Amino acid sequence: MRKHQTDKRIFIATFILVLIGTIMVSIIGPSYTNIQNIAYGRNDDPNQTFKSQILYVFLAFVTMIFFLRLPLKQVEGEGGKHKKILNMTSKLPEILMFGSLILCLIMYISSLTVELPFVRCALGACRWLNLGIFQLQAAELVKFGALFYFAKICTEYREKGGFSGKKEHMTSRGDGVLRNTKYSYQNKTRLADAKKQKGKVGELTSEIRDILTKTEGRVFWLKYFSTLGVAVFFLVVAQKDLGSALPLIAMALAMLLVSGARLKYFLIIGAAGMVLAVLALSSPHRQERLKGFLQGDSSNAYHINNALIAIGSGGLFGVGIGNNVQTAGYLPESITDSMFAVIGETIGFVGISVVLFFYYMLLSRILKVADCTKESYYQMITIGIFAWLAGHVVVNIAAMIGLVPLTGITLPLLSKGGTSLILNMAIIGLALNISQYTMRADLTDAERK
Incomplete structure (x- = not known):
């Protein structure tokens, strides 16, 4: 596949969303800091x-450029002089x-015993690594690691025909396009069976094939469910961060869906989701949030009520820059979790529509x-990137307009933040x-390199 130019619309949408977020932080930031000073x-x-947001934006764009310029074909490993790179990154x-899971374990132990100097805890949960001038959120590292890990194990299992019994290239819509299976494991065994089907050797080969297939399947599902379960446990129970667990689950499910997994496995995940819901509701503050969401109690639904007031008061064109009322101490987390409501109050329905349009363009x-994309990995x-970003956008906006309880999840590229912004840009x-390596028929020769 010949290299061609990047998808410019992804960059344009990203740049505009980050620009809007930075402008909103510059407007709301001083009043937010003053309120924090008083409190x-x-x-x-x-x-x-x-x-600090300007610094985060700079680091985020540097990170984005790094991953944009990363030589994928070298990292993937095609032999030759790049063999050392492959050896270094094959287990990445x-x-x-x-x-990241070991890091979460250390932070969990710190919350139960003695708080370590490099761990910052708040409200009974240890979520941040204190690196001096910068604080790193462990949950974001878990999602970043999960993106590559689940992509790798799903690709390896699918390439062996584990999901459908034949080697396929599945598109993001889920429709399988058969690949050339001349050198695939399944095709080799089928050729062997065809030649030896009348003899004992052919029967033995078939039995070995079935055993290997079942063994590989058990290993894959053990890796998948155990890793996902441990990650969700650390995020929901240990760090009390349900918001970060939802995009992680969305990523894992999206990759499984595109791989062509059978319905029964989604039923198993659904049952596990019910267990997750019970664990999530075991926390008193989540019970209060759910109670406030269901009953509309003013004391428990304070955040949602003020978010709705902010969005409603913005009207069509907003109250204008500097005329915000809800951000003057009424709306909690105005520059992080509640950024969507702040945009609604400041620039109104028109501003919200612009934001949603560029999110649609990006996703x-x-x-x-x-x-x-031709390469399965x-x-x-x-697909994982799409699910990550879409999960954040949908859950955050749904919470701000009162469709779901609050989860403390940020709005990608718009909310103030260090780790989340940098990893989103990555x-x-x-x-x-x-x-740059997609099968695009709409490109001209001038666009190809």
């Missing part, structure tokens, strides 16, 4: 929030996944890249990189 007796610079998904183009990664840079 906690601090004397921080009112512009500190905006300054496992290192990222299990390294639809990422899905298009997945649909046109890259396709899985792109996966978008990876999607841009993969878009």
Whole structure:
């Protein structure tokens, strides 16, 4: 597959969303900092929030460019002089996944015993690594590791015909397109069976094939369910972070769906989801949130009520810059979880429509890249990127308009944040990189390199 230009619409949508978010932080940041100073007796610079966001945006774009320029074919390993790179990176998904889980385990132990100097805890949960001038959220690292790990194991199992019994290339719509199976494991065994089907050797080969297939299946599902279960446990129970667990589950399910897994496995995941719901509701503060959402009690639904007031008061064109009322101490987490409501109040329905349009552009183009990607591993990664971002967008906006209880999940590219913004830009840079190797018939010769 010849390399061509990146999908420009992904970059344009990303740039505009980050720009809108940065502008909103510059507008709301001073009042947010002043409120924090009054509440906690601090004397921080009112512009500190905006300054830190500028630093995060700079680091995020640098990270995006790094992943955009990353030589995928070299990392993937095609032999030759890049063999050392392959040896170094072949276990990278496992290192990222299990390294982040070990980090979560250390932080969980810290919350139960003695708080470690490099761990920051708040409200009974240890979620952040304190790196001096920068704080790293462990949940984001878990999602980042899960993106590569689940993509790898789903690709390997699908390439062996584990999901459908034949080697396929599944598009993002889920319709299988048969690949050349001349050198596939299944085709080799079928040729062997055809030649030896009348003899004992053929029967033995068939039995061995069935045993290997069943063994590989058990190993795959053990890896899948155990890793997902441990990750969700650390996020929901240990770190009390249900919001981060939802996009993680969305990623894992999306990859499984595109791989062509059977319905019974989704039923198993559904049963596990019910267990997850019970664990989530075991926390008193989540019970209060759910009670406030269902009953509309003013004391328990304070956040949602003020978010709805902010969106409603914005009207068609908003109250204008500097005229916000809800952000003056009424709307909690105004520059993080509640950014969608802040945009609604400031620039109204028109502003919200613009934001939703660029989210649609971003997500639809990422899905298009997945649909046109030839390499199974890259396709899985792109599907995971889509599910990651879409999960954040849908859950956050649904909470702000009162459709679901609050989960504390941020709005990608718009909300203030360090780790989340940088990793969101990293996966978008990876999607841009993969878009250079898609099967696009609409490209002219001038667009190809």
